[in-house]
Amino acid sequence: MSDTLQSTLRRKPSLIHVAELARVSPVTVARTFTGSAPVAEKTRQSVVAAAKQLGYMPNLLARGLRGGRTQTIGILWSLGGPHAAVQMTRNLTVRVQRRGYVPSVMDNTFDDIEISKTLEDYSHRGIDGVIVEWGPPVPKDKNLHLLLKRFPAVVAITPSYQGLEVDEIIQDRLGAISDVAKxxxxxxxxRPGIIMPINNAKEKVDAFVKTLEEKGIPLSKIATIDCPWGASQVFTQTYYDILEERFPKGQCLPDCLFCGADEGAIAAVAWAKSRGMRVPEDIAIVGFNDGDGLKFLEPPIASISRHNYDVANAVEELLFSRLDKPELPIRNKKISMEFVWRESAG
Structure with a gap:
């Protein structure tokens, strides 16, 4: 290593120092970090290795303000509620980092004003692309649709087709919910019951109730239980407490229960056992999200799988192909959720 590079390690390195260590031109280093022109993979790896050795960090924010690539992807995703949300965020950040981009994660509270503020912030910082969980509930503010068009690449994950004029992944849940009811x-x-945040899950409730009615079970026999929750609540305990309140001792209990989250199903099993009920003989229970540990519980708990791994792969493909080829037509990809039977469902 030259004396110049040795002294560089004792102060803030620059693009020129990276070029010297990687034995390439400064232009090649710039192209590597901006994506402004193709760079051979072997060369790119040499530049990245040199930058890592020197501790060089490109000024992404300044580059974004000049209209260039910032190598940053915004991820607007719900971080509240069940663990599955955090797991999905991890699936996305890993893929973004693997592509050489920096993820900027913000909590999506599904409030139109907060979503607008986040998208404005992303836009001002020159974020290259956005991954956004678009409901439910689906934002009604049309200005949000216009904000999405500011970004070179956007992938929206939606519960149904929204016509957002960006790439969409439709994560259809209604078929799987209907399968649970069937x-x-x-x-x-x-004597079926359904427990979940009703205001945020009207489509889920409607699909469940409609299928049961088609199978000859009237609405009057279906217990619809609202379970509102927020980021500060203990999620599993909330389900347990609401079931305890909704069904006082001595009241006729449901013989099957569909829960809006796996944590709710876990709470429901504990609640049922506390009432002397056997699962699934006396009450069948199904959750939602298909968490990793459900099959190891007693009894193993049935659920609905979001196929999050497939969704994350689809997001990666749509987002980075759009960044590479902005002229591509708008694409829509449907990934259906799936009812996963286990012993708790009976």
Whole structure:
């Protein structure tokens, strides 16, 4: 290593120092970090290694203000509620970092004003692309649709097709929910219940109730239980407490229960056992999100899988192909959720 490079290690390194160590031109280093022109993979690896050795960090913010690439991806995703949300965020950040980009994660509270503020902030900072969980509930402010168009690449994950004029992944849940209801009816259940945040899950509730009615179970026999929650609440305990309040001792209990999250299903199993009920003989229970540990519980808990790994792969493909080829037509990809039967469902 030259004397110049040795002294560089004792002060803030520059693009020129990276070029000297990697034995390439400063222009090649700039192209490596900006993506402004193709760079051979072997050369790119040499530049990245040299930058890492020197501790060089490109000024992404300044580059964004000049209209260049910042190598930054905004991820606007709900971080509240069940663990599955955090797991999905991790799936996305890993893929973004693997592509050489820096993820900027913000909590999506599904409040139109907060979403607008976040997108404005991303825009001012020159974020290259945005991954956004678009409901439910789906934002109604049309100005948000216009904000999305400011970014070179956007992937919106939606519960149904929204026509946002950006790439969409439609994460259809209604078919799987209908399958849960069909299973309850087919196994002779006659007193079904559904517990979840009703205001944020109207489509889920409607799909469940409609299917049961089609199978001959009237609305009057279906217990619809609202379970509102917020970031400060203990999620599993909330489900347990609401079930305890909704069904006082001595009242007729449901013989099957569909829960809006796996944590709710875990709470429901504990609650049922506290009431002397057997799962699934006396009450069948199904969760939502298909968390990793459900199959190891007693009994193993049925759920609905979001196929999050497939969704994350689809996000990666759509986002980075759009950054590489902005002229691509708008694309929509449907990934359906799936009812995963386990013993708790009966």
């Amino acid at each position: 299973h309850f009816a087919a196994t002779g259940r006659t």
